[in-house]
Amino acid sequence: MDIENLVKRKNLKLTTARMEILEKLLHASRPLCYDELKNGISMDKATFYRNITKFEDKMIVNSFESNDKKRYFELNQPLHAHFICVICDKIECIKEPLDFNLKGYSIENIILKGKCKKCNQI
Amino acid sequence: MDIENLVKRKNLKLTTARMEILEKLLHASRPLCYDELKNGISMDKATFYRNITKFEDKMIVNSFESNDKKRYFELNQPLHAHFICVICDKIECIKEPLDFNLKGYSIENIILKGKCKKCNQI
DNA sequence: AACTTTAATGCAACTTAGTCGCATTAAATA
DNA sequence: TATTTAATGCGACTAAGTTGCATTAAAGTT
Structure with a gap:
């Protein structure tokens, strides 16, 4: 999957912050929560959440709450x-x-x- | 449904706080979020959450996160x-x-x- | 390559959900 | 009625998520 095109197709600017979030999700074998996803990416949490919201609006990412009451994020994939x-x-x-x-x-x-x-x- | 027995069967003390929460859920036609459920019940929020946790442990109540990122609570019912x-x-x-x-x-x-x-x- | 536009970012301050320790109170039981 | 034990209220706290605003960086244009 080509993250660069994924972002541009949705009319979003390609920033390093966005690349980092999406790269990490791409290489994850399971949905990741805030700590796991944000960890190692130097980005303000406001920016993080603004990007996540954009990604969700544009159907690039989806999220759900797990049992530990944390939200987990993953790249949008065929429905499963x-x-x-x-x-x-x-x-x-x-x-x-x-x-x-x-x-x-x-x-x-x-x-x-x-x-x-x-x-x-x- | 008899709330009094429901609570006692689970070895929980029957307090007014608990009665009020369960009465409200019993008469609701859909799952309720914190504001909706807590509203009108004079009880500390710590107590509220402690009770909700107990109810969930004892399988009296279950909850899930909705799209507005709020948790919604309902009495446990046949799986649906x-x-x-x-x-x-x-x-x-x-x-x-x-x-x-x-x-x-x-x-x-x-x-x-x-x-x-x-x-x-x- | 510099210039312009517009979107994205960082920062700080804030809101709200949910938790925890502790002293007090109320429910169940003897 | 006295005793035990669980439940409560209070206050302080943490962590998730949001908002306004000034600054910066991407993308498009001359």
Whole structure:
């Protein structure tokens, strides 16, 4: 994926701050929370949140709240569910396609909470 | 539903604060956020949150974050999904049973985000 | 390459959600 | 009624997220 084009296609200016955020998300194997994402990127938090908001508006990034009450961010990808374990707080991306027959709605984000495979056995 | 028994069955003391929170949730037709739920109940916010945490631990209440970044609370009910519209921020309880074949997981909470029927037409 | 426009940034101050320790009070039980 | 233990209120705190404003940097234009 080409971050430079991704940003420009949405009529956003290509700044180092934005590059850094998106690079980090691109190379992450799972959604990242504020600390994880912001860490190492020297940028004011106001700028960070303004950029995140822009990214979300432009559908480049999406976010959701996890069990630890933190927001987690990821690059927008083909629709897939996130499973959040209420015991161990782990976030998993679910690859199996889930079938909702909700006519008229368009679904952009799916969050399932419960007990993951491991914690369910205990 | 009998709130008094609900609380006592979980080995929680029956206080007026708790009664008030649960009464309000019981009579609400949709999940409520902090302002809505706390409003009119004279109770310190520390107490409020401590009770909410207890209720969640004991599976009396569950909560999720909506699009406005606020947490919404509701009495625990038979599993059903919540649809949150990213345009109009409305929260709907979805009655249609949704079928997941996620073996090994136990699902306690389903949140779908996207465009609701109305906003999808625009 | 300098110039202009407009968007992005940093800073500081602020709001709101949520938490924690501690002394006090009220609920359940004996 | 006395005792135990959990629940409460208060105050102080942390962390997320927002806003206004002056400054700076990107992109487009001569």
